[in-house]
Amino acid sequence: MNPSAIALLKAVRDGASNPKELMNIIGIREWQFNNLVRDLANQDYIEKTDSSITFKANSKTILFRDVASKFDVEKLLHDSNELVFQNLTEPKTINNIQRLTGLSLRTVQRAISELESIGVVRRDEKGKVNLNRYFEPLYLYAEYLKTESEKKHVEPYAEIIYQDLARTLKKVPKGKRVDGELTGFSLFPDYGVEYHTTHDYYIEQDTPLQLAEALIHAVLAASKEQDKHGIVMAMIFYLKNKQKLDPLALRKVARDYMISDVWVDIEGYLRNTPVKNQNLFLPWQEFEEKARLYDIPTESYTLPVAYPDLFKDIGQNIPSETEAYLLGGENMRLKGLKPRTKDCDLVVQDERSFNHIVETLKKLGYTSVNKSRLSADDQRIAASDILEHPARSRVDIFTRIVARKLALSGRMKKRAKIEVHGKVKLGIMANEDVFLMKGLTLREGDVQDMARLAQSSGFDWQVVWDEMERQEKDRFERFSVVLLESLDYLYEQTGIRAPFYRKLLRHVLDYEIGRQIRDGGKTLTDVISALHGGDITEKMIRNRVDYLEKKGFLKKKKQGNEVYLDPKERIVLNIPSNAQLSTYEKAIQSVDSISIKLGLSEHAKQKAREIVDRLNNANLLGGRSPKATAAAAVHVAVIMSGEAHRSSAKEIARAAEINPVSLYANYKRIKIHLRL
Structure with a gap:
């Protein structure tokens, strides 16, 4: 909301109603004033007669006046602050707020700082931003603004379950036509789970719908309504289609929709272990009855009796x-x-x-x-x-x-x-x-x-x-x-935090910063935008960048208003000859050839390539057979990747068309030089 609109609402709240008086209080021209009045009337705040401007008699204006009596509404509602405020009806991380609003990191942080300064929000021990729930009208006003904003872009009979800039998940009365594609419970019959509700569920998004998303949409809808039977049906769907679903993908989607704790609870519940959100789950016996009704094999959700011998x-x-x-x-x-x-x-x-x-x-x-x-x-x-x-x-x-x-x-x-x-x-x-x-x-x-x-x-x-x-x-x-x-996940579910968590966070952050800048050309702002969120603050990223610069792992370069980050170039004292470079290329080609012949995993092949890279960087390829070096690198790689049972040394030597003795000699050389 712009400052003039806020000033007009405050003046009306304080008793002013004459248009000319209000125009003088705000200090704007008549045409600007008329546009402002029209906009606020369209937003259901005010109504105008020939001689006066007053608040409309509705829930929105009642809530506004209650909130304005306790908080500084200029700081609460000006510019982007209103958008941030209305997205805080549930605790959220800075990262989540940025994704939901589309605002820049700096804008979100500035807004949160202002809202904190007037007591509207506070941060919990997990770093999430919460509305002050001690004053109920504040929460109700944010909820009203959010619902009003959501309904501007959807069908009047649709109920929004989740919405951000890229996605809108909604439910509508059965048979109603809306934009988007069916998802959640509406797709269950297509995947072997007959379950019919009084509503249809739709998702609007630019990307193709994945099965993991459809399941998480059902979990989200059920958890929002605390529908225990809906949660059970989501678990039935999961068990029926488990072979088609990747647990890591499910956790990622659940985290994107901010219900990872509910999904991890579902995983635990199916292992018959205690859950965090007990209000979402039926007693185990009732779940078993439902599972039998849908012909879910018992071994899918019960663990076998121990065999101690x-x-x-x-x-x-x-x-x-x-x-x-x-x-x-x-x-x-x-x-x-x-x-x-x-x-x-x-x-x-x-x-x-x-x-x-x-x-x-x-x-x-x-x-x-x-x-x-x-x-x-x-x-x-x-x-x-x-x-x-x-x-x-x-x-x-x-x-x-x-x-x-x-x-x-x-x-x-x-x-x-x-x-x-x-x-x-x-x-x-x-x-x-x-x-x-x-x-x-x-x-x-x-x-x-x-x-x-x-x-x-x-x-x-x-x-x-x-x-x-x-x-x-x-x-x-x-x-x-x-x-x-x-x-x-462990902390989110149980409150258990590893004593080395902050050290691990710095360790990972250093690696991620290096990964972000390895090709050069990245600004500090780019890196902050990519990595901040949750426990990773802008200040922490800046501190780690300073630390890495001090240790010589990166260098800063100022260009205009931006700071660019580049990895420090490695100083090579011994420049490889053309013959060595040719040997390197042949060794890499041999690694690829051996990998194809043996049907090695991509992981093992890349590990072998890394070993050849390290040998080349250490100038250890000169005068060696590229095939023998490649074969030895592959042998080391399959051992390190846990795939040695699939490809023995003899099989690798045969694929490389070399003598096994040559492979073994190079294998020992690699172990010594690379300290494996």
Whole structure:
């Protein structure tokens, strides 16, 4: 609202009604005054007769007068402040406010600062901005303005469920025609869930509708109305279509719509664990009745009964001495931290141990899961094999690397408690290592498991930090970003915050700043706009940029009113010869060729390319066979990626058309020079 409009409303509130008197108070010309009166009349604030201007008799003007009697309405409503104010009917982060309003970061921050200065808003411990709820007319006025704004752009019979600049989710009476496409509960029958409501649900957006979005739209609609039966139907839809849905995509969409806590609750509820938003869920027995009605297999939402003799059976039947390490849910069950688990996660050090355990499990009635049946979650964790049994928890086996991220380190082995079962030496991994693994895989139910682990006796957060830091250095991986996201979910659901959270945030922020500027040409404003939000403030970003400049990782360059950020150029003392450059190109081509022949994952191929890059940067390619170097790089990469069971050294040598002895010699050279 412009300052003249606010001044006119204040004058009318104070008793002025004569048009000429009001014109003099505001200090504008007659034609401007007439336009202003017309605009405020169209907004339902005032009405004009021949001799006077007065407030209209409606809820809006009553609320305005109540609010104006307590707060400075000039600061509350001027310019963009009104838009920010009306979007605060629910707690929101600065990032969410910016997305909903389309305003710049600086404008949103300025508006929040002004609203704070008059006591209209406050920030909670999670960094979200809240309206002052102690004065109810303030909230009701914001809600009125928001509803009024939303209805300007939608059909009169539509009810807005969610709206931002890019999307409008709405419900309308059944059969009414509106803009957009069907979503939410309206799509359930198309995916095997017959559920009919008195309304249709529509989404207006420029991007194609994804199945994950349709499900989250249903959850959002049900949670907004605290419709427990609607939440149950959303869970039925999820279980029916689980193979088509990626849990990470669902969490991302839920976070975009600001209901990630509700979605994580749904994941936990389906694992029969306590939930945060208890008011949204029916008793478990009622859910089971509904699941049976829709022919949902019991194993989709109940965990198998524990089989405590599993490792005893393996130890008695395995052909020779074998070492394995237990992590995940079965690890927690053995320690009494959870009653049941969906799977038993084992990690082994080498291909021989992997083959022995798989062969033994198959003798005991287990079968490998067909790859076509793997869920998006299963594909993402990249187990070497997944075996299932008709009546027991399934077994996920990893060879050295878990979920293409976490390696079985010597430190983890030392922390593990060793049990001997016949010929099997089983390491029960420490709670801290299980926590880190769950923080990096973040499968369904892992947030609740992380809470149990963090609250277990003697849990040491420093061990988690040290292991993460060492693994990143040893494996040249950057998975602290994933851990940070997991810790955010953990705090959001349980209030548990890692003591190293701020340090991790700075660690991730440094990496993200580097990623933003690696190609050069980015302004400081660009970087702030891309990274701010939640716990990451503009001040924090500026401080980290200053720190990185001081440490020599980037340089600032002032051009006009903008500050540009560029990565510091690496000083190369030894310039490679043309022959070395040619060797490099041939080695990269060989990596690609070997990867295609062996059907390696994109992750393993890129890891091999990175190894060749590092050898080239260290001037270690000259005088070497490109094929042998490439083959050795691929061998290292598949080991680091946990895919060694799929491609042996002999198979790699055959694909590269070299002698295995040459591969092994180059493999040892790479390990020594790159300190792997």
